[in-house]
Amino acid sequence: MSAVAGRFDELQKLGVEVLSVSTDSTFVHKIWEEEELSKMTKDGIPWPMVADGAGNLGKVYGVYDEGNGVNIRGRFLIDPDGVVQAMEVMTPPVGRKIEETIRQVHAFQHVRKTKGAEACPAGWEPGKKTLKPGPDLVGKVWKKWQPE
Amino acid sequence: MPDEPVGCARPTGKVVGEIAENEDRLESDPGVGGKSMIMVRVGGKAPDFEAPAYHKGKFINVKLSDYSGKWVLLCFYPGDFTFV
Secondary structure: OHHHHHOHHHHHHOOEEEEEEEOOOHHHHHHHHHHOHHHOOOOOOOOOEEEOOOOHHHHHOOOEEOOOOEEOEEEEEEOOOOEEEEEEEEOOOOOOOHHHHHHHHHHHHHHHHOOOOOEOOOOOOOOOOOEOOOHHHOOOHHHHOOOO | OOEOOOOOOOOOOEEOOHHHHHHHHHHOOOOOOOOOOOOOOOOOEOOOEEEEEEEOOEEEEEEHHHHOOOEEEEEEOOOOOOOO
C-alpha cells in the first residue's frame, strides 16, 4: 500500500481514485496508518481504507479466502462507467508493481479516448505505436508492429 | 462522505444493488450451494458496495457508485501489519 501511496499524486493527475480493502476494522486501519504507514510515506495514506470484516466485498470480487478469513491480493481497475477493465489477483507472499498498474491506466485511458478505434499492443507505453483494428489489419499486424 | 458516528460495534461492508438481491435469493434456496458468488469479470460492471472506511483521521462510509464518472483503483490486500 505504501508503494501506491508514493505514486498517489500521479494517479490523481490521471483522474484515478484509490480505495484499499482488507478484513481489518476501521480502528485497525487507523492505528496501522498512524503507527506504520505514515512513516513509510510522505503524507500517510490519502485514500479511504475500507473495512470488509465479513468478507462480503471480497466474496463478490472473488478474492475472499474463507479458510483464512482474509482477502487475498487483488487489484481492480474500474472505468468511469463502473466497468472492470483489468484485474490482477495474487497469493499473499508476492507484492504488486504499481508501475504496471499505471501503465495499464495510460493504456485503457488511451483506448477510451479513441472510443476503441485504437488498441495497445503488448508492452505498450505512452508514446509508443498503437494499432487500428480493422479489415486492413487482418494478417498484417507484422507490418505495423513487432515484439521487442 | 459524511462522518459516521463511532460505536463499539465492528461494522463491515456490504454489497448493494442487484447482486446483493441475487445473493439473498440464493442463500434462501437450498438447491444452490455456495454463498461466495463471484460476480466480477473484466468487461462487466464492478459490483457496487457500501462500507465503513478510515480516511485521514475520520471514520466515513464509502459507496463505490459514488465514484461513478471517475477511474477507480480498488486494491484488496491480506491484512494490516502484514509484511509485503
